[in-house]
Amino acid sequence: MAQAAKRPYIPELDLVRAFGILAVIMIHATSSVVASYDHQAALYPLYVFLNTAAKFAVPVFVFLSGFVLFYNYYDKPFTAGTIGQFYKKRMSKILMPFLLFSIFYFAYTRFMQFGFVDVQTFIGYFTTTKFLNMLLSGKTYTHLYFVIIIIQFYAISPLLLYAVKKFPFLGKHIIWIGMLVQWLFVYKLAGEWGVKSPGSYCFTYMLYFTAGAFIGIYYMKLAPWINLAKHAANPRKIAAAIGMWLLFLASSMLLFYFHYENRLYKTAVINTDLLEIIDEVRCITAGILLLQVSFWAYAAWNKAVVRALIHIGATSFGIYLVHPFILNLYRNTSSVGDPILYHAWVVGGFLAALLIPWAIVSLSAPIKWHWLLFGPLPTRKKKTSASVQPGIEA
Template identity: 40%
Template sequence: MERRAKLTEIDIVRGIAILGVLMVHSTSFATVDMKETSLYGVYNFLNIFSKIGTTSFILLSSFVLFYNYYPQPLTVQRFKKFYRNRLLYIVVPYMIFSTIYFALRWYQNGFAWELSRMWPSYWDKILHGQAYTHLYFVFISIQLYLMFPILLYLFKRFRWLAATAVIVGVGLQWAFFLYNREYWQVTNRGSWSPTYFGQYFLGAWLGIYFDKIKAWLIIAKDTITKTKIVLWIALWSAWLASGIAYVRIFYNQRMYQTVYHNALYDGLWDIYTMLTPLVLIQIAFLIGGRMNSSFWVGRLRHLGVVSFGVYLFHPLILLVYRKFPLDGGGTMVYHAWYAGGFLCALLISWVVVTLISRMTGWSWLLFGSVPAQLEAAVPRKPSKEAPVSSPSASA
């Protein structure tokens, strides 16, 4: 079975997605503390419009997996290797960082270091992705990896199911939303994979049919038609409209305590976060041809390659940074302090993950398969037959 071409542009999408994650986390305090300033609308916009990270990573993960595995025959050996890689490059870093963050929180809360108290709390947080606020994403990813072979088998066995994957995914997602609201009332709903079935199944559909879809999705000068232009305008208009509406309802809630039905939040979030990766893929393919010639595009791809490590590590930087809050000064000083938090989280995490990955042989314990990805990302002369893209840690 012929392997499909490697899509290096996906690293650019990951780079943009991790910038969104960092923006959300670095502005979270500002959405509470800066309400009296004239720029509060900007903080609210940056905080809500940037909520594209987790959902984009989930969609990209599904996309890469189905893009690579769907054309291949199902074998026991293939799935042994699949689960071995996930255990080493996803579960191990998750356990290590969960332990680090759990210990830090335990210390911050001033609890006694008694194993009889710590052990039950530790495992409860590990098993729910709650050791720190951002680790729910890895917990969700593990759930989806467990389901992947079953879904892959079903999509290969029933072609109609693969063709209608988006409809099926959204249907299952909203069934979970509604039943959870009326009956189950699961706590921490965002830590459970059905919350993201729409994004996950859309990624699967894109991965399976990408060779057919890309002519309609990717903006290319030599294939432009009036129908495609209308389609692209509709996509971007729907994306902007849903994103701005999503920003607006949070602004009204935060500033005026306006109450909206949960279905409005879920609906706008779902539309916005399912359209965002499509827009980002278009952007990535527009600029992807310059990743070896443009400094900024190359750095964006590099950031995407190390994004899993940056995701895991950056809260440590913000935790230390916020230990030194401002004591006085004008409003502009506070704006600069929040901007500094974003830049520190980005740059320090980026440098630390890159250096550790390049200079040590054990960095996979912390950051997954980043070293192999960094080596693969070294610019080289294009070959006629590109190798298959291996599922990365951030996928």
């Protein structure tokens, strides 16, 4: 049986990653302001809007993971060798950085909380069941839960691939299946059965993963509807794009309204179950629209800007791992009382959380063992398939 031809390389995916990591940093850079800044201040609604608007980031990275995995592997033969290669390639580039940064952040938080007494006491922190539980759930620092989610998706992806290849009709309905799994988990298991920390389980994000998987499976057919920069747009495609933007903007504004009113008056103006559905609409449309924007940006934006964004996207996993530490150090500096200087301080936090990790990760690329900390980093790429791209596939 002839081996299926490799699908075309998609450099625009690194732009999606870049927009995603910028959204992640926006969330974290504005979170403390949203929590502690004067709620009656004139610019407070702007901070709530920026924080809320960027919260599509994690679902979009999950969406992108589903897209990349199914785009790269759907046409490949499903053999023991392929599965072994999948696990070796995916797990090897994420497990070691996760383990090392989990140890680093746990050590950092212990030091900040208790100081350093002696080596024996400090090592003792790592021999407790508390550390083991926090490690396995990705809770040694606030952002590491996301890596656990991606590891879970990597673990079940071969089973999903086998199912849609064995029963092709499942591929056409994979979004609805993912939505059903997510709803059963969120509303039934987590809601009624009291599953602790449902956000630490991949099933909470199954709709986004399967939506990306659907586009990955049928990308060659869907490309004319997604890559409007390359394919001629007809009235139907334009209407579909406008409809997608309207859904995204409407859902985003409803979420902003809910969170702003909740911050000001501690009231829920929208039923939380309905809010979950609104957020799902926002995140799905965000994933599709970021693909469209990335294709447009790659074709039409200034080339230097595009190259910079592609590099940010390709190093996004390392930036993701490092940026909370830089932001924490930055927040230990004094925020001045003058409003103008305070807003400048907030902007400085965003820039520091982006540029310093980007520099650290970029400078480590020539070092042979950089993958232990940051996974694979940008090298001279051969235009073969999407799978050669580093960065967060999440």
